Amino acid sequence: MRGTYQKRTLSDNLAEMIDFYEKSKDMSLEVKQSAGDQCLYWIEKAFTCGVVEEAPSLAKKLRECQEENDKLKKENSQLNEENIKLSTKYLTLEENYNNLKKMVGGDKFLRR
DSSP states (O other): OOOOOOOOOHHHHHHHHHHHHHHGGGSOHHHHHHHHHHHHHHHHHHHHHTSSOOOHHHHHHHHHHHHHHHHHHHHHHHHHHHHHHHHHHHHHHHHHHHHHHHHHTSTTTOOO
């Protein structure tokens, strides 16, 4: 009898790939990339076949994180705009101060 063929389940393959991925973290970049790609392949296959399901709490948490991320991006943009306005205002005030200082004869008349 030649070799015996052992049938493996999808969950067996997925578990093996996850184990391989975790063990590859100390290996070369190419090995890590390959392990990650293989792991993703089996995860996607498991999702497609219904072996693995996304937990509702994870989907909710992802949406909450995306909403928070959008909120922070908007806030960051507003703060950047305000920073630009304040920087421009500062430069104008500094220029006005320097012009005034020249007009009155330097620092001896302008004490802070």
